[in-house]
Amino acid sequence: MARPRSEDKRNALLAAAVQVFAEDGISAPTARIAKVAGVAEGTLFTYFSTKDELLNQLYMEIKRELREAMLSTYPRAADIKQRASHVWREYVDWGLVNVDKRKVVAQLAVSDRITDDTRAVASAGFAEFQSMLQESMAKGVLREHPPAYVGAILVAIAEATMDFMLKEPAAADQYRAAGFEAFWRAVASA
Amino acid sequence: MARPRSEDKRNALLAAAVQVFAEDGISAPTARIAKVAGVAEGTLFTYFSTKDELLNQLYMEIKRELREAMLSTYPRAADIKQRASHVWREYVDWGLVNVDKRKVVAQLAVSDRITDDTRAVASAGFAEFQSMLQESMAKGVLREHPPAYVGAILVAIAEATMDFMLKEPAAADQYRAAGFEAFWRAVASA
Amino acid sequence: MARPRSEDKRNALLAAAVQVFAEDGISAPTARIAKVAGVAEGTLFTYFSTKDELLNQLYMEIKRELREAMLSTYPRAADIKQRASHVWREYVDWGLVNVDKRKVVAQLAVSDRITDDTRAVASAGFAEFQSMLQESMAKGVLREHPPAYVGAILVAIAEATMDFMLKEPAAADQYRAAGFEAFWRAVASA
Amino acid sequence: MARPRSEDKRNALLAAAVQVFAEDGISAPTARIAKVAGVAEGTLFTYFSTKDELLNQLYMEIKRELREAMLSTYPRAADIKQRASHVWREYVDWGLVNVDKRKVVAQLAVSDRITDDTRAVASAGFAEFQSMLQESMAKGVLREHPPAYVGAILVAIAEATMDFMLKEPAAADQYRAAGFEAFWRAVASA
DNA sequence: AATGAATGAGAATTCATTCAT
DNA sequence: AATGAATGAATTCTCATTCAT
Numbered sequence A, B, C, D: 001m002a003r004p005r006s007e008d009k010r011n012a013l014l015a016a017a018v019q020v021f022a023e024d025g026i027s028a029p030t031a032r033i034a035k036v037a038g039v040a041e042g043t044l045f046t047y048f049s050t051k052d053e054l055l056n057q058l059y060m061e062i063k064r065e066l067r068e069a070m071l072s073t074y075p076r077a078a079d080i081k082q083r084a085s086h087v088w089r090e091y092v093d094w095g096l097v098n099v100d101k102r103k104v105v106a107q108l109a110v111s112d113r114i115t116d117d118t119r120a121v122a123s124a125g126f127a128e129f130q131s132m133l134q135e136s137m138a139k140g141v142l143r144e145h146p147p148a149y150v151g152a153i154l155v156a157i158a159e160a161t162m163d164f165m166l167k168e169p170a171a172a173d174q175y176r177a178a179g180f181e182a183f184w185r186a187v188a189s190a
Numbered sequence E: 001a002a003t004g005a006a007t008g009a010g011a012a013t014t015c016a017t018t019c020a021t
Numbered sequence F: 001a002a003t004g005a006a007t008g009a010a011t012t013c014t015c016a017t018t019c020a021t
Helices: A007-024 A030-037 A041-047 A051-072 A080-097 A099-110 A116-124 A127-136 A147-167 A169-188 B007-024 B030-037 B041-047 B051-072 B080-097 B099-110 B116-124 B127-136 B147-167 B169-188 C007-024 C030-037 C041-047 C051-072 C080-097 C099-110 C116-124 C127-136 C147-167 C169-188 D007-024 D030-037 D041-047 D051-072 D080-097 D099-110 D116-124 D127-136 D147-167 D169-188
Strands: none
Touching (some): A007 A030, A007 A041, A007 A099, A030 A041, A030 A051, A051 A080, A051 A116, A080 A099, A080 A127, A080 A147, A080 A169, A099 B099, A127 A147, A147 A169, A147 B147, A147 B169, A169 B147, A169 B169, B007 B030, B007 B041, B007 B051, B007 B099, B030 B041, B030 B051, B051 B080, B051 B099, B080 B099, B080 B127, B080 B147, B080 B169, B127 B147, B127 B169, C007 C041, C007 C051, C007 C099, C030 C041, C030 C051, C051 C080, C051 C116, C080 C127, C080 C147, C080 C169, C099 D099, C127 C147, C127 C169, C147 C169, C147 D147, C147 D169, C169 D147, D007 D051, D051 D080, D051 D099, D080 D099, D080 D169, D127 D147, D147 D169
16 A cells, blocks of 8 residues: 555545546546546556545545535534534535536445445444434434434435436525425424 | 347347346446347347447336336326325335346436436336326425426435335335335425 | 359449448458348358458459450451550550449459469450560560560559549540550560 | 657567568458567557557558668769669669568558558658659650659559569569669650 | 556457358 | 348457556
């Protein structure tokens, strides 16, 4: 395992990977990524020992960034619906701004090149949100189901919602609001 | 006349593609598919001119089959919630039985090798279900949103639900029921 | 060796071969030829056992046709320069009319798929012209050289001449005349 | 800096291409060329992006070499016939020594894989010789024709002559001398 | 550590030829 | 005999990874 000297170069490679994978799918050649990052083909391999390593790191990195975004302004003291609404909004807005990253994660998520370990690490970061959601479900239909399931439903509805927001930007605000209402009724209603 | 092109062989190739792609991802080599289908490497190309063509045909075929499954016992006369429930159940159960096909569609859906045309044809088959769903939304939070959005939410929640049903088979029935309730509250509640 | 039933089909295949090879070179697939000829892919092989066989037959056929053209109106009784001039003109004009055949022969001639046997048979047909040429050389610089050499020079100059006639059609007549004069001086002058 | 691209390797590949193409025609596989050149199959493609590129480069290279040979000892000050004779001799002798290259150029010249650009570049190198030839024609039958035509006739007669020199090596000297005389009478006689 | 040339195992086609109909 | 699907060896080119500089 190499001890990369420059954090900048690593970031440049990850950013280039996002761009290239978004354009051409995760089967795009590493050489293209290196070129976009402005480094030599071989250099990529001192930062990521294999392409699969790059794929896995990239997956974790993007998930981490998403969590960061959701966390940055998280109103820990607010009431439950407000907190849920905050998470919803941060998630959806992050997805709209980071179209490429979202596209790439979608491909990585269904790829068998992402290991179970990576998936575990990536989802661990969202535990806090899930336990929050659990609270909200106390009286809902899903009260007996694991928090991860509610989290999955939030993500599922949010992803569907983003697709429509992107397709009809003029109605984006309505979609965002209606999507959250739908989610909230789904999981929290008495 | 020479040997006629065989529908059986075409089906064998599609079935082999499902198996191989489920195992190794859609980047698996065509040679493997031909071998599993029991035909020569070149034969695949008399049925599908390119690998992309195979991918697109496969996508449409699986979607068609799913629709077939949802349609076969569709209770046109039943009340709305029953019809929605029927669709839900057929969809979810099809996904549980056809694990490989579901896995492959998931990859195809995010791949840019599937053309817009193919996507259009594939989703056209579900128009009927969507208009049915629209009825159910008449009084819900989504009443002003397009039926396709409600369809997307159904699919989204169903997919999340299937994942948990497969992870915890013992609780499968509860998940299926709770998932539908969640969906119904999300879209139909007053 | 097959006993083809229809001479027509054989000719159609040879004509199609000329067209296809002229367009795409002699590496063009046999399937294309069959299609242009209006027969099935496999049928080609009842008329020509292999592609090489087709190539060789085609070479001989075209050479035969060229000889035919040169022979049809050959003025056996005329004086030597007139006979040589006749040969020249027939050759050059045949080449201008049969652009495709000329192009194909050019490729076949340098291909190692044409056997020595085929070459021998093809050139045998031109013996008469060569012995005629020999007469014309009696007093020329080439008087001690084999008639085949003079024949080769005629062909060489004629081919160069045709290229320019095709490039500058307006000057075609001058080229044809000047070319022959050049040839005649080359071989026949005292 | 990494290993620099090696001119030696490029030359080895071109030399190997000559050998392999002379043996088996220009349809010989690139893998054979790489092997003969002593490099990996993929390496060929770092020097020539496609097989067609190799073909075109090879064509230009051989033509350049031929011109070089004709130029190296070109007696600019000598009288016209001597200069023409020099060109003739250099050309013919180059062809006799470089049998393989001559064979390969013959195939390349009639192949449609050689682009018009390549042909233009390759023939540009011979402009000087052609303008020299033009002088020699001042009083000949071809005086009104373009110098390229005279050049083409020289080449045509020379090629025919080489064939006979190779077939009858014992008479090579006579052929070379007679061939030039024939050419000279063809184009320069009053 | 950085570079990019070198490597060689694939991968998707292609195509002459065979053979069931 | 005619048809065209079936065959599978062969071909060009790609690309992750290694390694000389």
